[in-house]
Amino acid sequence: MAHPPTIHFRTCNVCEAMCGMRVAVEDNRVVEIRGDRDDVFSRGHICPKGPAMRELQEDPDRLRFPLRRTAQGFVRVGWDEALAEAGERLAALQRAHGPDSVAMYLGNPTAHGHGAILGANLLGMALGTKNRFDSNSQDANPRIYAALQMFGEATSLTLPDIDRTDYFLVFGANPAASGGSIMTLGDVRNRLAGVRERGGKFILFDPRKTETAAYADEHHFIRPGSDAALLLGMLHVIFAENLYDNGALTDLADGVAELRAIAARFAPERIEGPTGIPAADVRRIAREFARTPRAVAYGRMGLSTSAFGPLSSFLVDALNIVTGHFDRPGGAMFATPAADVVRIARILGMGGHGRFRSRVRGLPEVGGNLPATTMAEEMETPGPGQIRGFVVVAGNPVLSVPNGERIGRALSNLDFMVAVDIYLNETTRHAHLILPPRYALERSHYDLLFHTLAVRNTAKWSAPVIEPPPDTKDDVEILVDLAASLLGKRLSPSPLGAAAERLVGLLNKLGADGLLDVLLRTGPYGDRFLPSSKGLNLEKLKKAEHGIDLGPLRPMFRERVRTKTGKVRLAPPEILADVPRLERFLDEAAAAGLVLIGRRHMRNNNSWMHNVPSLVKGPDRSMLLVHPKDAARLGLTSGTRVRVRSRVGEVVVAMAVTEDVMPGVVSLPHGHGHAAAADTMRVAAGVPGANANAITDDLHVEPLTGTAILNGVPVTVEAADAGTPV
Numbered sequence: 001m002a003h004p005p006t007i008h009f010r011t012c013n014v015c016e017a018m019c020g021m022r023v024a025v026e027d028n029r030v031v032e033i034r035g036d037r038d039d040v041f042s043r044g045h046i047c048p049k050g051p052a053m054r055e056l057q058e059d060p061d062r063l064r065f066p067l068r069r070t071a072q073g074f075v076r077v078g079w080d081e082a083l084a085e086a087g088e089r090l091a092a093l094q095r096a097h098g099p100d101s102v103a104m105y106l107g108n109p110t111a112h113g114h115g116a117i118l119g120a121n122l123l124g125m126a127l128g129t130k131n132r133f134d135s136n137s138q139d140a141n142p143r144i145y146a147a148l149q150m151f152g153e154a155t156s157l158t159l160p161d162i163d164r165t166d167y168f169l170v171f172g173a174n175p176a177a178s179g180g181s182i183m184t185l186g187d188v189r190n191r192l193a194g195v196r197e198r199g200g201k202f203i204l205f206d207p208r209k210t211e212t213a214a215y216a217d218e219h220h221f222i223r224p225g226s227d228a229a230l231l232l233g234m235l236h237v238i239f240a241e242n243l244y245d246n247g248a249l250t251d252l253a254d255g256v257a258e259l260r261a262i263a264a265r266f267a268p269e270r271i272e273g274p275t276g277i278p279a280a281d282v283r284r285i286a287r288e289f290a291r292t293p294r295a296v297a298y299g300r301m302g303l304s305t306s307a308f309g310p311l312s313s314f315l316v317d318a319l320n321i322v323t324g325h326f327d328r329p330g331g332a333m334f335a336t337p338a339a340d341v342v343r344i345a346r347i348l349g350m351g352g353h354g355r356f357r358s359r360v361r362g363l364p365e366v367g368g369n370l371p372a373t374t375m376a377e378e379m380e381t382p383g384p385g386q387i388r389g390f391v392v393v394a395g396n397p398v399l400s401v402p403n404g405e406r407i408g409r410a411l412s413n414l415d416f417m418v419a420v421d422i423y424l425n426e427t428t429r430h431a432h433l434i435l436p437p438r439y440a441l442e443r444s445h446y447d448l449l450f451h452t453l454a455v456r457n458t459a460k461w462s463a464p465v466i467e468p469p470p471d472t473k474d475d476v477e478i479l480v481d482l483a484a485s486l487l488g489k490r491l492s493p494s495p496l497g498a499a500a501e502r503l504v505g506l507l508n509k510l511g512a513d514g515l516l517d518v519l520l521r522t523g524p525y526g527d528r529f530l531p532s533s534k535g536l537n538l539e540k541l542k543k544a545e546h547g548i549d550l551g552p553l554r555p556m557f558r559e560r561v562r563t564k565t566g567k568v569r570l571a572p573p574e575i576l577a578d579v580p581r582l583e584r585f586l587d588e589a590a591a592a593g594l595v596l597i598g599r600r601h602m603r604n605n606n607s608w609m610h611n612v613p614s615l616v617k618g619p620d621r622s623m624l625l626v627h628p629k630d631a632a633r634l635g636l637t638s639g640t641r642v643r644v645r646s647r648v649g650e651v652v653v654a655m656a657v658t659e660d661v662m663p664g665v666v667s668l669p670h671g672h673g674h675a676a677a678a679d680t681m682r683v684a685a686g687v688p689g690a691n692a693n694a695i696t697d698d699l700h701v702e703p704l705t706g707t708a709i710l711n712g713v714p715v716t717v718e719a720a721d722a723g724t725p726v
């Protein structure tokens with residue numbers, strides 16, 4: 001008789017939402033994954049990507065052992081041989097050409113687990129190169145930079161207290177599809193719906209009528225890149241009509257007069273044309289927002305990766321602070337995570353900006369990483385410091401970084417490249433060695449990062465649910481072994497190298513879980529400070545298979561505002577210096593042509609989930625969306641194959657006419673276009689779509705942080721049979 005499956009509980013690590021999953025396992029195989037109704041954070045919510053982890057686990061195309069590239073294609077090699085070779089070849093390049101000759105790119109999945117976070121940072125220390133890159137330069141760097149300028153700390157990121165707010169003002173985020181970002185949002189649907197259910201109001205500004213618009217009372221089309229002007233328009237009204245919170249401003253903030261003077265230049269009537277938001281709406285919403293005791297403004301990717309990322313991200317927090325919606329229930333608050341990596345990052349000096357610059361274009365580092373749009377030129381341009389070797393960990397820059405095709409060409413000319421990845425894809429195909437980790441279900445999991453960005457304080461540890469096959473390694477083991485191999489072959493010892501040696505020793509001794517235990521015990525709820533019966537440690541967490549609830553967000557001003565004066569800086573000169581550029585942008589807006597924005601869908605995740613049959617079935621989700629007015633003007637209809645061109649390239653895709661995008665704006669999702677990996681990702685190869693980053697410009701970056709402008713790329717669209725054939 002068949003025995004019943006064993007039931008395990010764990011957290012999905014694909015996106016930031018941290019959904020609890022109930023995983024049924026039989027004979028060491030996953031038979032079913034569903035939402036865990038008892039999970040303290042996600043309360044049963046799950047999206048289609050969670051259950052799809054079963055298919056990912058079984059995917060025959062997923063790599064399970066190390067591969068070496070040869071003239072005959074990729075062949076299997078042993079772990080010891082691969083790690084020794086990788087360490088030796090990277091060390092040899094660094095011995096001959098200096099530490100900066102080897103670069104590293106850390107991709108998005110490295111943020112989604114404690115092992116990968118610890119291992120990746122260790123490898124960075126071991127490499128000791130200034131050519132470190134990560135996905136944040138296509139993502140959150142403007143937000144991080146704004147936090148550094150305002151709060152004196154890069155990791156002081158505010159979160160909307162969505163569970164207690166009565167007015168939710170959202171700019172450029174699509175949590176209904178993305179699961180929330182810098183707003184880790186368990187139970188996504190109920191939390192979004194909750195605002196209106198309790199009688200609150202939800203206002204959304206987005207150039208596309210997104211999935212999130214279904215939860216909002218009002219959706220307003222906004223011209224890409226113009227949010228900073230809209231936010232200044234709202235501040236204009238709030239200052240002019242004395243709607244600000246005087247007490248909060250005097251006690252908590254510096255620079256009010258300067259901010260007020262700038263806002264005075266942005267009357268709602270002035271910004272109406274360039275933003276597309278009628279002045280009457282700007283006035284009404286500013287008044288409603290300021291007068292609602294529990295209100296919060298929140299902005300994400302649409303702001304962060306626009307032409308004015310730092311300025312608009314700063315202004316969202318400034319709006320919260322000026323109106324007294326900061327560090328209070330229902331407003332913008334900070335998390336109090338059980339493992340306080342915010343503190344660790346501070347101790348390690350990880351937050352910073354402009355301490356060094358890229359060699360060729362002179363773009364600044366943020367948090368120790370340079371903009372990934374500089375990778376190709378740093379690989380191509382000869383001279384001291386040229387990148388000759390490359391380590392990519394859980395990243396697919398050929399599809400995820402602007403002008404990805406150029407990156408692909410640059411990778412193919414490197415002396416040596418190693419990839420730590422689970423697929424042989426558009427990027428990893430250029431590697432000399434691929435070191436694949438075990439899949440997520442085969443390792444323990446704790447969201448070291450996303451608990452620090454969550455809308456409620458909780459903690460949860462997940463055990464592996466599948467016994468891994470023999471002769472496999474986890475991400476953290478690969479990264480520790482690679483760091484050790486490299487350190488053993490380096491010529492000159494350095495202080496950073498010595499610290500890396502110690503961390504290798506520590507991770508080998510304690511493992512990622514052991515280090516997590518130390519962080520939990522010394523964290524704000526830890527048994528190091530609270531009596532052991534109450535205090536948290538890993539052992540206690542292991543027993544709580546649905547997680548531990550640590551309560552709603554709580555005031556954290558003193559811990560998170562770390563400026564010299566102890567007050568929030570409302571007029572950081574570095575950021576406000578960008579206002580004249582904004583004014584020029586407004587003046588030129590009327591003459592602007594078509595611009596491209598991105599699009600996420602619940603069934604995909606950046607560049608790597610297209611090899612899962614259950615996720616890619618159904619209608620084509622990769623089409624270029626075009627407004628009927630633009631379609632009519634260009635003489636195009638739904639289904640036409642069109643050529644979309646920009647300064648850097650062109651793609652040919654099918655288009656759909658829809659009123660869901662605003663006139664003058666077209667939308668294409670990123671992460672598609674898998675033709676180059678046709679033999680190795682066989683399901684993905686059949687998925688329609690093109691690489692949006694083949695037409696996103698690597699030179700089109702925001703000036704303060706060098707962040708890629710992914711939203712608002714100037715393009716032209718024409719029928720594919722017109723002009724020169726591709």
Ligand SMILES: Nc1nc2c(c(=O)[nH]1)N[C@H]1C(S)=C(S)[C@@H](COP(=O)(O)OP(=O)(O)OC[C@H]3O[C@@H](n4cnc5c(=O)[nH]c(N)nc54)[C@H](O)[C@@H]3O)O[C@H]1N2
Pocket residue numbers: 106107108109134135136138139301393394395396397399400401402420421422423425437439440475598599605606607608670671692693696710
């Ligand atoms: N045009 C445009 N470009 C964008 C964006 C956009 O909105 N528009 N979004 C940007 C954003 S926000 C981000 S974060 C980046 C993401 O871009 P990347 O940082 O490049 O990350 P992914 O595209 O998610 O690719 C993840 C890689 O990790 C591998 N992988 C998956 N799980 C694991 C694992 O557990 N271990 C290891 N070692 N590997 C694993 C996958 O096979 C894949 O190769 O893309 C950015 N690019």
Ligand SMILES: Nc1nc2c(c(=O)[nH]1)N[C@H]1C(S)=C(S)[C@@H](COP(=O)(O)OP(=O)(O)OC[C@H]3O[C@@H](n4cnc5c(=O)[nH]c(N)nc54)[C@H](O)[C@@H]3O)O[C@H]1N2
Pocket residue numbers: 015016108139171172173174175177178179180181205206207208210222223224225226227300301302303306597598599600601602603604605606711712
């Ligand atoms: N299903 C799914 N979930 C994901 C991912 C995924 O690829 N798929 N990726 C994950 C990652 S790495 C991240 S960083 C998060 C991102 O999470 P979100 O930021 O919530 O997701 P986006 O879809 O990028 O939302 C950005 C929105 O901004 C709009 N927009 C574009 N330009 C502008 C502008 O100038 N102004 C305004 N106001 N809006 C603008 C876009 O139309 C889009 O709806 O999602 C994560 N979750």
Ligand code: SF4
Pocket residue numbers: 012013014015016017018019045046047048049050051178179
């Ligand atoms: S929303 Fe989907 S992908 Fe994100 S954590 Fe939940 S199940 Fe996983």
Ligand SMILES: [Mo]
Pocket residue numbers: 108135139
């Ligand atoms: Mo991201």
